[in-house]
Amino acid sequence: MSHxxxxxxxxxxxxxxxxxxxxxxSRTGVYRLFTRGDLKPLKIGxxxxxxxxxxxxxxxxxxxxx
Numbered sequence: 203m204s205h206x207x208x209x210x211x212x213x214x215x216x217x218x219x220x221x222x223x224x225x226x227x228s229r230t231g232v233y234r235l236f237t238r239g240d241l242k243p244l245k246i247g248x249x250x251x252x253x254x255x256x257x258x259x260x261x262x263x264x265x266x267x268x
Contacts, residue, residue: 215251
C-alpha cells in the first residue's frame with residue numbers, strides 16, 4: 203500500500219512522489235517531464251527532487267498558454 207504525503211507548503215523542494223501528488227499525475231508522468239526537459243531534477247544524496255519554484259513556474263507557464 204502506497205502512502206502519499208501531501209507537499210509541505212513551505213518546502214523548498216518536492217520529491218518525485220510529492221510532485222506527482224502536487225500535479226495530480228503519476229510518477230511516470232513526472233519522469234516524462236524530466237526526459238522532455240520540461241523540469242530539471244536535482245539530486246540531493248540519493249534523492250531526486252525538484253525546486254518548488256520551478257514546479258510553480260512550470261504550472262504558471264502552462265496556465266498562460268491555455
